Amino acid sequence: MNCLQTKGYFSAHLEDTLDNQTLKQFESHIAECASCQKEYDRFQASVKATQQLPEIEPSPDFVPLLWQRISDERTKIIPLWQRLSDLFNIPKWAIGGVLILVLACAGTLFYYDDIFNTEPQPDNRINLTDNISTEKNINTTSDQIRSNIIDQFFPQSFPRNIGGSDMFDTNSNQPMQQQYILKRVSYTTPTLAGGL
Amino acid sequence: MPETDDELMQRFQKGDADAFNCIVRRHQKPLINFIARFTGDRDNAEDLAQDTFIRIFKAANRYKPGRAQFKTWMYFIARNLCKNEIRNRGRRDRYRVDNVITNAQTSNGNEDQIDLIATAPADASFQPEVAIERKELRRATQNAIAELPEKYRFPLILRDIQGFSYEEISKILELPNGTTKSRINRARLMLKDKLKPFMELL
């Protein structure tokens, strides 16, 4: 074993992972080569110096600031493709293709939803008060599919109450998707109704 | 027995934000240390560590427990953010790294550098000369690490500061095991040469 080869085994010897034969060759070279011996001593000392670097303590506001940032991120409007690109770590052009496909599927769903919806459409001239509410719980099959699509792209792990005091409430074990209320566009808009 | 990272992530996936808070509290310190040692900048390290946790928060529902170790995934994200950060810093950073040693020797280095070496553990048998020498060595070590090329710096920090196994490092850095081993040995040899002037202190 020459000097260069010996240096190549410094870490393996230090971590005791050399096989018996290599170990013998390494140690016999070190025993007779003063230069390698000195280099190996320095090697061990510098590894020790790295391992003994003092640990850095996080600042006390690290966690509160993190939650603040998460909360800010939630309210920030990020383009969907940017969001997906970040999330899946894939190029934006690929997201574009997938997005078109998803929109096409969603469009088809909406289209069939209207065709097969046998419920009578609300008459905006007569029945005003019943349709004022714009929020409706999920109850139809197609709504369920849509919500599944939304769930796929918007992590259900985004709590609605980020940053609020409920954040650290350990008693709250409610699954997050139950906290979502999907906004559904009403067929009758209150402004139109009010005008008539 | 404390909950594993996987158990916490599963709780978080079910909507328990407190579980994510536990993850953050558990990993904030090693993560900040990793980033600070890599970038040589303590203040920015906290921002980058927060960026890492935000990425994890956003991608949490895609995490598959048991498939990859949580830590490996976290450091993989952190490493990519560090690389982006270094790339974005560009020339400014290169200039700074060039000046780190000069600053250290004039004992007038910037705040971050001082911060990175000043948090030494208290010593009962306090000797001013020894303390100064140790501080010098710490400063030199930090600067020598910051001077290493990225491909050597990452594995060295993961091994000698974070204490990862070679297998874990290979996963984080997406390298074959043999390459990881040889890079760590090479990094240590480079560090040894850089620290030569300080070796008499040891």
Ligand SMILES: [Zn+2]
């Ligand atoms: Zn030799």
